Structure formats: C-alpha cells, structure tokens
Amino acid sequence: MNNELKFQLRKAKISLFSFRYSPYFGVFMPIVSFVVCLLLIFFFIIPQLQSWFSVQSEIDATTLRIQNIKANALQMEQSNTQTIEKTFGISTQALPATDNFTNILAAIANAAQESQIALEDFNFSLGEVVQKEEVAEGTGEVVDQPIPNAAPVGDYKLVNIQLESKGTGNRIQNFIHAIEKELPLIEVKTVKVADNRTIIDLNVYTRALPLITVNDTEILSPLSEEEKKLLTELETWPGVN
Amino acid sequence: MTQGINLLHSQKISSASLQKKIVILRVIALVILFAVSFFSITLFILIALSPLNALQEQEGAEKKKLTVHYPKMVKILTTRERIGYINKILAERQTYGEELQGLLNTVSGDMQLDSLIIEEKKISYSLTSTSLQTLESYLQEVVASNEEKKQFEKIILSTISFEDQRAAYVVSLEFITI
Numbered sequence: 001m002n003n004e005l006k007f008q009l010r011k012a013k014i015s016l017f018s019f020r021y022s023p024y025f026g027v028f029m030p031i032v033s034f035v036v037c038l039l040l041i042f043f044f045i046i047p048q049l050q051s052w053f054s055v056q057s058e059i060d061a062t063t064l065r066i067q068n069i070k071a072n073a074l075q076m077e078q079s080n081t082q083t084i085e086k087t088f089g090i091s092t093q094a095l096p097a098t099d100n101f102t103n104i105l106a107a108i109a110n111a112a113q114e115s116q117i118a119l120e121d122f123n124f125s126l127g128e129v130v131q132k133e134e135v136a137e138g139t140g141e142v143v144d145q146p147i148p149n150a151a152p153v154g155d156y157k158l159v160n161i162q163l164e165s166k167g168t169g170n171r172i173q174n175f176i177h178a179i180e181k182e183l184p185l186i187e188v189k190t191v192k193v194a195d196n197r198t199i200i201d202l203n204v205y206t207r208a209l210p211l212i213t214v215n216d217t218e219i220l221s222p223l224s225e226e227e228k229k230l231l232t233e234l235e236t237w238p239g240v241n
Numbered sequence: 242m243t244q245g246i247n248l249l250h251s252q253k254i255s256s257a258s259l260q261k262k263i264v265i266l267r268v269i270a271l272v273i274l275f276a277v278s279f280f281s282i283t284l285f286i287l288i289a290l291s292p293l294n295a296l297q298e299q300e301g302a303e304k305k306k307l308t309v310h311y312p313k314m315v316k317i318l319t320t321r322e323r324i325g326y327i328n329k330i331l332a333e334r335q336t337y338g339e340e341l342q343g344l345l346n347t348v349s350g351d352m353q354l355d356s357l358i359i360e361e362k363k364i365s366y367s368l369t370s371t372s373l374q375t376l377e378s379y380l381q382e383v384v385a386s387n388e389e390k391k392q393f394e395k396i397i398l399s400t401i402s403f404e405d406q407r408a409a410y411v412v413s414l415e416f417i418t419i
Contacts, residue, residue, distance in 0.1 A: 026263035033270035048284040069303040076310035088316040091323035169354035177338030193357035
C-alpha cells in the first residue's frame with residue numbers, strides 16, 4: 001500500500017471520527033430515517049395504495065359481474081323456452097331477415113282471398129338470391145354489397161312487388177286494408193285503379209340479422225309490457241305460423 | 242456574557258437540551274419509520290390476500306355455466322332488436338287502409354268509382370253519379386267525417402264535370418294524408 005493511499009485512508013478515518021463526535025451526528029440518524037421514510041412513501045406505499053384501490057374496485061366490479069351472471073342464469077332457467085321461441089318467431093316473421101318468397105306470397109294470397117280480389121300478374125323485384133360480399137378498399141373489411149332491386153333504405157331492405165288485379169274499388173280497399181295487417185310487414189307504395197284494373201305497388205320490409213353479442217355481465221331485462229303488447233297484437237295478424 | 246460564576250455551566254445546559262431534542266427527534270424518526278414500515282407491510286399483505294383471484298375464477302365458472310343459455314339469450318336479444326325496428330316501421334310507414342275504408346265505404350250505390358290513385362300520402366279518385374245531389378251529400382259526409390277523425394291534412398275538390406255520353410256528373414277528389 002503506498003503512502004498516498006494510507007494518507008487518504010487516515011484522512012477519511014479522521015473525518016469520520018470528527019463527524020461521529022461532532023454535535024451534528026445526533027441529528028444525522030433521524031434525518032436518514034426521515035429520508036428512508038419519504039422514499040418508502042413515494043416508491044412503495046403510494047404505488048401499493050394505488051394498487052390496493054384498483055384491486056378493491058376490481059373486486060367490486062367482479063362481484064357485480066358475478067351477481068349479474070347469476071341473475072341472468074336464474075332468469076334463463078326460469079324463462080319459458082316456448083314463449084321465447086314464440087316471440088322470436090313472431091318478430092322474425094314480421095320483419096324477416098331474408099326475402100322469404102313463401103311468406104310474402106302467402107301474405108298476398110291471404111289478403112287477396114280475404115278481400116275477394118282476383119290477382120292476375122305478380123312482378124317480384126327480388127334481385128339476387130344470394131347476397132354478394134366484397135372487400136372494401138383500404139380497410140380490407142368485408143362489406144355487404146347491396147342487392148339490386150332490394151336496395152337498403154335506411155335500416156331496412158325493401159323488396160318491391162307489383163301486382164295486377166281485377167276488382168272493384170271496395171274490394172281493392174279491402175285488399176289494401178288487409179295487406180297492411182299482414183306479416184311480414186308490407187307498405188303500400190302506390191295504387192292505380194282504372195277501368196276495373198288495378199296495379200298495386202308494394203314494398204316488403206326485410207332486415208338482415210345483426211351480429212348479436214351476448215354480454216353476460218349485464219342483466220338481460222325481460223321484454224317490457226309495451227313490447228309484449230306489440231307482440232300480442234302482431235300475433236293476431238295473419239301470417240304467423 | 243454569563244451571569245453565573247461557572248462559565249461552563251450554561252454550555253452544559255445547552256448541551257443537555259440539545260441531547261434531549263436529539264432523543265425526541267430520534268424517537269419521532271423511529272415512530273415514523275415503524276409506522277411507515279407497518280403500513281407498507283400491511284398493504285402488501287392486504288393485496289396479497291385479496292379475494293380477487295378467487296372471484297375471477299368464480300366469474301369464469303359462472304360464465305361457463307351461462308353458456309348453456311346463450312341460444313335463449315340470443316333469441317331474446319334478437320326479438321328485442323326486431324321489435325325496435327317493427328315499432329319504427331309501424332310508426333313511419335304510410336298506411337291507407339283505414340283512410341280508404343272511411344272514404345269508399347260511404348260511396349252509395351248510385352255512385353261509381355271511376356279511378357283511384359294512391360301515391361306519396363295522396364289519395365285521389367273520381368266518382369260518377371247521375372245525381373249531383375248524391376255527390377254533394379257524399380262530399381259533406383266525407384268532410385264531416387274528417388273533422389271528426391282528422392285523417393287528412395287537405396281535401397281538395399279537383400274537378401266537377403258533366404259527361405254527356407254517360408249523362409253523369411264526375412267529381413275528382415284529392416286527399417292529402419297527415
């Protein structure tokens with residue numbers, strides 16, 4: 001060990017001793033303690049506290065989700081499968097997902113029979129049977145290609161039908177009245193009666209089924225009274241199977 | 242300048258006072274250090290022993306049980322979605338059945354419906370009768386009925402004419418629905 005190093009070590013030792021026996025040494029340890037406490041508070045306690053609060057809120061949220069899941073399960077166990085099937089059937093018959101030829105023809109034939117008019121020519125503008133899909137430029141998402149003659153109007157697709165019939169004014173108005181109370185839902189667009197011949201232009205509403213996502217952590221509320229009332233009314237309309 | 246005889250006495254007092262302060266400071270530091278340590282250990286234990294994991298496992302198990310009911314839930318949600326749009330259609334679609342029944346059911350036997358056109362909220366038709374009186378009473382009846390039912394925004398008498406060939410009066414009417 002060279003002399004310089006020895007000198008430095010002795011110098012350090014003397015400094016340490018002089019600090020140890022100086023009047024400031026008494027306050028040194030408390031200050032160190034305070035600093036350690038501050039470090040603990042900022043780097044350990046505060047993050048732990050935040051973590052604890054987030055854990056608590058997550059516990060509350062999870063407990064609520066479990067309660068909701070249990071409530072949904074109980075509701076589903078107690079619900080009547082037949083009623084659910086029935087209401088589903090009525091609603092999808094009233095607003096079908098696809099252009100169902102059979103149901104549309106049945107509704108028209110039923111209204112014609114009820115009003116005692118003779119239908120002559122039908123002209124359905126249903127477009128393509130299979131809906132095309134195409135990939136949107138840029139996004140790469142698959143988007144629906146509108147079907148010609150069944151173009152989407154707002155939230156729906158309308159299937160246009162032209163009918164020709166023979167019948168007097170009273171029978172035609174009975175037919176219009178009847179067709180407006182048929183399922184699937186039909187709108188009378190135009191009617192032209194002249195020389196005992198009638199051309200009726202109808203639009204049938206369809207709407208594709210959306211992608212339904214079941215959120216089992218939210219309570220599935222049962223159908224409201226208004227919704228039930230509407231379904232009961234629709235049930236009385238002809239066209240419900 | 243000290244007033245006492247012993248010049249060192251006051252220095253000892255100040256030294257003892259300083260010692261006392263230092264002791265108090267040390268006690269406070271220790272108490273704070275202990276409190277902080279206790280608090281941080283307690284928090285650590287609380288977090289470690291939280292029932293979150295157990296709850297999350299329970300949630301997973303409950304979700305698994307619920308999957309059996311998914312078909313029913315999808316049907317309920319679809320029904321609700323359909324009902325929403327059915328309501329919208331029923332509110333928005335133009336209907337003519339009720340209005341036409343009100344108008345044409347009152348057409349008496351000595352009147353004849355020549356033509357009828359329905360389009361875009363408008364019902365127009367022409368009636369033929371040999372009696373002007375019949376047409377007049379029909380018009381009055383229609384107007385009175387509308388005052389009661391408020392089905393039409395406007396009732397327009399488009400034309401009144403006389404056809405020599407049929408020897409009959411022809412009345413053309415237009416009804417604008419609300």
